[in-house]
Amino acid sequence: MKVALIGAGRNVNGLGPFIAKYLAEAGASVTAVLTSRAVSASQAALGLQAYGIEAKPFCDIDQLLSADRPEALVIASPSASHLDYLRRGLGESIHILCEKPFIWPAPASFGVLLNGLFDVAERRDLVVAMNSQWPFVLESYYELCGRPNNPERFEMRLSPSCAGEAMLPDSLPHALSLLYASLGPGEIANVSLSGAPAAQSVCFDYGHAGGTCRCVIELVQTLAQPRPFGFGFDGRLVEREIDIQNYAIYFRGAGRRLNVSDPLKLSVDDFVASVRDRREPLIGRQHIQSTSLMLETIYNRGVHGKDQEPRA
Template sequence: MPESCVTNSLRVAIVGASGIGRHHANWHDAVGSTVVAFVGTTPERCHESAQVLTKTFGFQGQAYTSLDEMLQQERPDVVDICSPNETHYDVATRALAADCHVLCEKPLVWDASLSAHQILEQAERLQDMASRANRHLGMCSQLAGLLPQYDNLVGPSDRPGSFEAVLETTCASLRSARDVWTDMGPHPISLILARFPTADLDLSTVTRSLHGHEAKVTFDVITNGHRCHCSVIVRDLPGPPLQRRFGFDGRCVDIAGQPGADGYYRCVLRGDGMEDEGTDPMHLLIGQFARTVQGEEKTPIVTAATAVQNLQMQLGVVGHD
């Protein structure tokens, strides 16, 4: 069993297991939790997902097409939300009402038909609901977990003056620049907030270029009077090679990966002829969330408060009305 395991097995349910959810399920199993169920859209999709999960890690749980039925029958400790963005708020609300801890894919909430104010209101309601229920609410913007590995490779810098990131991904159907930002924007923002937890966005400095399948933005964040200039590009490409790179004060690293000796994926950071291998950031995030639920860690890597802060910055940068 890999590192970052939990002491006792948590009962985990995945909502949306046909895409990224199958990878989440595998990591929950890897850290010692038991995936007891997942929720899919149709019986046919559930059958396909169950076959994949069984082959991947020996899934022996139940498949449901009804969230409410799953919550009532399985009573999971943790609900991991990997369904489409516009479903996040409703699913999280119902899971928290069922006394579950919730881990949600980024962004925490999103609905293009709502104003920025309404979107933030939804996020803040979830944060308040989790706090009142004494449940943990975390978000999967896992690159935040790379900061210690980055510092180990290039050396720590508490007050950098600049940040840059280029994150490319492949997609079966290339998305609009705005949709790419919705999906990928939380990742670089999570790195910024990991370095500057109390950062405020200076809206007067925002520039944006949303064209084709690429979002290119620049902006400043301010923490206790210190200013950091940020430059971010996120884009969809039809296929590899892909660039995934970030850094502070020009000390940039490339993000790569490779199988570890234990069979689990490892994260490799490379820069200036140096290399550092560490735990996959999603593995880190899911493992820490599980240990937080069990009282072995104080907080998730990305807390509800940080998720709301991330969302506020994401909306401000892209100019969502």
């Protein structure tokens, strides 16, 4: 499978080079990279050579699609560009793995737009997935802390590099994906947002088929790596630890320390396997649509104190 990587540079949060590495390990061929400028595209392509990847650099999506004719696109560019690239990829019948948030800012009639995009994908038998990584290691959390049974409380600590209201679309998709994967589809109520621009607390109720879970998400701006991360249900919390020298990831909780697989690699592997096997990815249509609309709800109620437009 030929893959073009959009947003291949390594900035503060850039995952492009790591995604390319894992694509190659999964058997895909990263044949093209796209960034906003010719110089950065060449630098990104050069950087991928460290992983044995020879990719052509582009700074124009039309030229890339015409010259390279990829079978899949990975969209790892800033979120404001996602919608245009999603439309271009689907229009060319190309499979897509898109970084979270899937689309942001949320446009008018967001639900209608999402339905339209996925309807096109289904008619063309295309895989569309979102790179929201943490559901892929939920089983490791369950191994340490047990599987939640109608939990009353969910807590999460995230450390975005941005500050202010930009923290919400940057970080909340992680929390919403974990909630969706653990508890099933939900509805958001009783949203509150408090704190300073560099340290905010987002609280909301997640109503699901089994009951209501009160969620408290702490967002603390952090620039230094590795950035603190942890989550859990009903006080049974795990914290992520990273052995940078050996690039090993661990969960520490319940008095134990457990080695876990890199969730980014698992997300990329799932996308490649979904395209190969023509199956729904773990983070597929229903997951993406539901969590995207919940993100819109939290943002509108927390930041602007209003509901989103009625869903169609």
